[in-house]
Amino acid sequence: MAASLPPPRLLPSGDSAITVEFSRNIDDGANRRVLALDRAIAAAPVLGVTETVPTYRSLLVHYDPSSIDFYTLGEKLVLLTQVPAPAAAKTRRWRIPVAYGGEHGIDLEDVARTLNTTPDDIVARHAAGDYRVAMIGFTPGWSYLSGLDKFLHMPRRQNPRLLTPAGAISIGGVQTGIQCLAAPSGWHLLGRTPVRTYQLHREPIFLTEPGDRITFFPVDAETFAEQDRAAEAGEIVAELIAA
Numbered sequence: 001m002a003a004s005l006p007p008p009r010l011l012p013s014g015d016s017a018i019t020v021e022f023s024r025n026i027d028d029g030a031n032r033r034v035l036a037l038d039r040a041i042a043a044a045p046v047l048g049v050t051e052t053v054p055t056y057r058s059l060l061v062h063y064d065p066s067s068i069d070f071y072t073l074g075e076k077l078v079l080l081t082q083v084p085a086p087a088a089a090k091t092r093r094w095r096i097p098v099a100y101g102g103e104h105g106i107d108l109e110d111v112a113r114t115l116n117t118t119p120d121d122i123v124a125r126h127a128a129g130d131y132r133v134a135m136i137g138f139t140p141g142w143s144y145l146s147g148l149d150k151f152l153h154m155p156r157r158q159n160p161r162l163l164t165p166a167g168a169i170s171i172g173g174v175q176t177g178i179q180c181l182a183a184p185s186g187w188h189l190l191g192r193t194p195v196r197t198y199q200l201h202r203e204p205i206f207l208t209e210p211g212d213r214i215t216f217f218p219v220d221a222e223t224f225a226e227q228d229r230a231a232e233a234g235e236i237v238a239e240l241i242a243a
Contacts, residue, residue, distance in 0.1 A: 005081065005082060007078050007081065008020045008022045008033075008058075008078065008081055009021040010074040010077070010078070013060060015065060016062060016063055016064065017063065018060075018061045018070060018073060018074060018077065019058050019060050019061075020034075020037060020058055020060075020077055020081070021057060021058040022034060022057055022058060022081075024057070025057065026056050026057065026134075026146070026173075026175070027056075028132070028134075028146055030056070030057045031056055031135070031210075033081065034055065034057065034058060035054055035210055036081075037077070038052050038059055038210075040080045040083070041061070041080065044080075046076055047067055047068055048063045048065075048067030048068030048073060049061055049062070049063050049068075049073070050063060050064055054135060054210050055135045055137065056134050056135050056144065056146075061077065091211065091212065092209070092212045092213070093212070093213040093240070093241050094208065094213070094214050094239065095216075095217060095239040095240075095241050096178070096193050096195050096214060096215070096216050096217070097194065097195070097217055097219040097223065097224070097227060097237065097238075098169050098190075098191040098192065098193050098216045098217070098218060098219065099192055099218070099219055099220065099221055099223075099224035100119075100123045100169075100190055100191035100218050101119055101123070101190075102221065103221075104191050104221070104224065105189050105190045105191035105192065106189050107157075107170075107188040107189045107190065108122060108189075108190050108191070110188070111152075111154070111171070114154060115151065115154065122152070122190065123190070123191075123218060125149045126148075126169075126171070126190055126216065127215075127216045127217055127218055129147055129149055129176070129215070129216070130147055130213065131145035131146065131148070131176065131213065131214040131215070132146050132147055132211070132212070132214070133208050133209065133210050133211060133213075133214060134210065135210055136197075136208065136209070138183070139179070139181045139183050140180060140181060140198040140206075141178075141180030141181065141196070141206060141207070141208075142178070142179055142180060142181075142183075142197075143177055143178040143180075143197050143208045143214070144175055145175060145176050145178070145214055147176075148171060148174060148175060152176075153173065154173075154188065155172075156172040156173060156187055156188075157187070159186075160184055160185060160186030161184060161185055161186070162184050163182055163183070163184060164182065164184070164185040164187075164189060165182055165192060166179070166181050166182045166192075167179065167193045167194060167195070167228075168185065168187075168189050168191075169189070169191045169192060169216065170185065170188055170189045170190060171187060171188050172185075172187035178193060178197055178208070178214075180196060191218075192224065193216075194224055194227035194230070194231045194237055195207065195227075195236075195237055196231050196232075199231075199234065201234070202234045202236075207236065207238065
């Protein structure tokens with residue numbers, strides 16, 4: 001008989017939400033449990049649950065307190081974490097172009113100096129990664145990716161920038177990510193992608209989903225500009241190579 005999984009922590013989040021926490025650290029195993037619970041709730045809706053929000057290590061479950069109370073819902077959620085989850089849909093894999101360095105990746109040379117290597121080596125290592133979308137958050141379409149080469153792990157910037165460009169491909173701590181909209185950031189900018197992971201008047205509005213796989217490939221500035229114009233017009237310039 002298979003050993004039961006360790007139960008999650010249940011944390012009240014206001015008077016109408018529960019945080020189901022599987023770990024206190026960024027961890028792929030915990031993230032898989034988060035997404036499994038999210039699928040389980042979607043497959044067999046729990047009375048009173050109104051919305052779920054998956055993150056790296058926890059699932060935020062919003063509920064209607066007039067339909068179910070914290071303790072009853074908590075018991076149901078813990079039970080769901082112990083039963084086999086519905087199979088995930090076939091994994092989608094996106095191949096995403098990136099213009100590394102120069103005006104598009106203003107931290108690339110500093111990162112190379114800090115890690116005692118060359119910009120070309122940083123690009124090669126980053127583009128060789130096989131990444132997994134762990135969560136979407138912070139701003140619409142911001143895709144947090146696990147799987148960053150340990151060589152590229154480095155602290156975030158001591159002085160965050162008040163504004164970084166849409167499409168930034170950056171690293172921070174143990175993560176890399178795709179920043180869809182212009183926003184503040186303390187991460188190190190390696191490049192930019194023309195791909196819009198969020199575009200309000202496009203179908204689909206959100207391109208990536210938790211569980212998707214991501215690979216990057218370098219493009220030159222001219223190709224970036226061409227693809228950026230196409231993406232602005234609503235084209236999905238990322239390549240879907242498996243679904």
